[in-house]
Amino acid sequence: MQIRIATTGMELWKIEHEFTNVPHVHDNWLQVTVPIQGTCHFTHERREYALQEGCALVQHPHEEHHFRTAGGAGVIIIQLQTDIWTGGVAPAPELSLRQYVDPHDIRSRFRGWTGRLLASDPVDPIAQQETEADIVAYLHHALRGNIRPAEADMPTVRQRTGDPHLARVLDYIHTHYRSALTLDELAALALQSRYHFIRSFKASVGMSPYQYVLRVRIEEAKHKLKTSNMTIVDISVYVGFSSTSQLHRAFLNAVGMSPELYRSRMRVGG
Incomplete structure (x- = not known):
């Protein structure tokens, strides 16, 4: 099962059960991959990680990555354009490669974010922008410097x-x-x-x-x-x-x- 909701500067994904993709990079996107159940077998810059639930992995622009999950596993992926992440200020705040987040907390937040985006009027950008800002604030709080x-x-x-x-x-x-x-x-x-x-x-x-x-x-x-x-x-x-x-x-x-x-x-x- 896959859920994808996108705005002009952000994509939210929830992927469950069997999934695999091919090696790729994002030119101007920051990606955070968070297993919420089971194991995510992730390859980042040709290094392999068997990520357990809550073990988030950060992919900065131009970093090659791909992953696979088996039955019973699931991940949440947050992708942000770099100007959304920085708030228009360069350089982008740095995140350590691996961080920890509470899988139950981010699962609950994901439901709230996607619910707000689905309920918002697509011709009124303020609702989407507020949700984007909430997600950026969450990432700054949950990830930046938050080494286990x-x-x-x-x-x-x-x-x-x-x-x-x-x-x-x-x-x-x-x-x-x-x-x-x-x-x-x-x-x-x-x-x-x-x-x-x-x-x-x-x-x-x-x-x-x-x-x-x-x-x-x-x-x-x-x-x-x-x-x-x-x-x-x-x-x-x-x-x-x-x-x-x-x-x-x-x-x-x-x-x-x-x-x-x-x-x-x-x-x-x-």
Whole structure:
């Protein structure tokens, strides 16, 4: 199923179930692709990403990209002409390649945006312009500088060493942390033996690969505890732990309190 609504300076897409397109670029358009369910297999500038729900990917003008989804998956795509994004002021505000948005929030907003556009008079541009402005404001708030804690608190290997192979490993971990990762697959991405990979990873990042994966999972668990009503059991499964007890042990070691206490304090503090 595909939904497309366009104005003179913007296109909104919702694509669900099986879909694939061919590599292409947009000359004067900024695009934000947000999986809202399932996995979106996205290729951006010849780098592949298995994007999970909420893991938004930004495509600036002239950047080649394409993607595919399978049954049960879905994405929302926002395309804006660069002058709409900048508000007529150059250069365009920069967005980091990968950001996080709440998939439930953007799904709800998408319904509101499309409903307003469908209900507006096509000969009266002010309604469309107001909706465009709302979307730009949302993107500025939700995306600009909004790096997830798991990535903001942990500089990448590329930043530390300039090693593209180890940087690829970190990208892979942040995309697949919910899965049962193995040292062999991570070492293969770094083009190293398992034992050399463990040593080089720890030297570059300051912790072992497993400790890094745990930290990414814990940061995501903290985010879910603060922003969702998911149960502790559901969160433990969602972030990749094999059991709730494993989440409890890792969370207590990393944060110094139980997930339940952390949630209660965040709710009181909020």
